[in-house]
Amino acid sequence: MFTDVPPSYDFVNRVLTWRFDVIWRKKAASESLKNSPSKILDLCTGTGDLALQIRKKTESGAKVFALDYSKPMLKLAITKANKKKFDDITFIHADVANIPFPDSHFDSVGIAFAFRNLTFNNPDHDIFLKEIYRIIKPGGRFVIVETSQPKNKLLRSLFHFYMKHITSPLGGFLSGNRGAYRYLAHSAINYWNDQEATDYLKSYGFSQVTTKMILGGISAIYVAIK
Template identity: 30%
Template sequence: MTNENTTHFGFKQVAKEEKVQMVRSVFDSVAGKYDIMNDLMSFGIHRIWKRIAVQLSNVRSGESVLDLAGGTGDLTMLFEKRVGKKGQVVLADINAEMLRNGRDRLIDHGIIGNIRFAQVNAECLPFEDNSFDCVCIGFGLRNVTDKDAALRSMYRVLKPGGRVIVLEFSHPTDKLTEKVYDFYSFNLMPKIGKFVAKDEESYRYLAESIRMHPKQDELKKMMENAGLERCEYFNLSQGIVAVHRGYKI
């Protein structure tokens, strides 16, 4: 049973002020193995999901992009190719360890000139109004304590004509996919986490957090309530993942 002072951390109920630290601990733990775990858990398909999200963003040369929950920089690298030397991408994450890993990885790839880094909380972004042509949050919104506040904050920093892209694990659109996905998530994923990242509990939390995330139509409504217009979503892999898109008119 939830109240205004509690929220969910996976399937558990915790005090709201505790969740940020608990999520931070999860990503502190998995940061070093984050990329290899993504490849293993999704069989590499996460790279296709990210490319589709970037395509749907319609980001063009010279634009400015905020990559929230940007982690180790996968989406930032894809956006950087689109904005070119005249554009800019801000790789932002609430977790310092993830941000450090992302910065090191981008430097290793020789991508640094038009990239900025910011440790931020998505609920209260420290940027001026109307700053970005696109705000993207990839596989991060489900970890945010107050999703409505985060969406309002994203709307505020978006330029008129700009778009918000939410790439997130979602809810399967058919019963067979749901059954297979549940078995994989709760039985195999934590075991892979234990074997590769030496952390079974963090990956059990990640599986639970996906189930607690709003369904596609609910998230679309939340985006509309935040002020975004022409909101729509695109199911990928039978709804295991969805890309939501909304515009600031």
């Protein structure tokens, strides 16, 4: 879907979210670093924004890893990390269906705006979630920042209108990848609300899931404890 990276990829995301995505990733990074983890994985890192925020906030000497299936995405992420002199981030080219780490390896795993891609009408969602659960230590954290559904009907309608009539056409025009942004709008409009996401995570064994709603529920940060 987003395996080809146009030069404007990050710029388009900033425009479409009014730069709120930067703020949300900072919050997710802070959640990922709670309890002083020693190993943190940014799953589906894309162009590396969450991994860079985690590395920037790291004070305990935690080792940061970042994984993605897209080589072009990883190439851009590595370039961004090098510019910030974060050459100690370990970037990995791999599929979430086969994460190349042993059981109970990470204290914390984060994912920003890609959990929906793993789970929305995806026949492989079961494989993905079992792999994610497998690599997290008992008591470890799975931190997700993702679109959600506002409980307020008017706000929900406005959010859906924005996704369908602004995000989809404008994102497609600016990036040249119309299909990807049509999918983004469609999946965000039809994705889970916070309770559905919580129930889903608990069904895979996470013992506790807390939710922080953002902008009235347009997005949410989930913290699932193994």
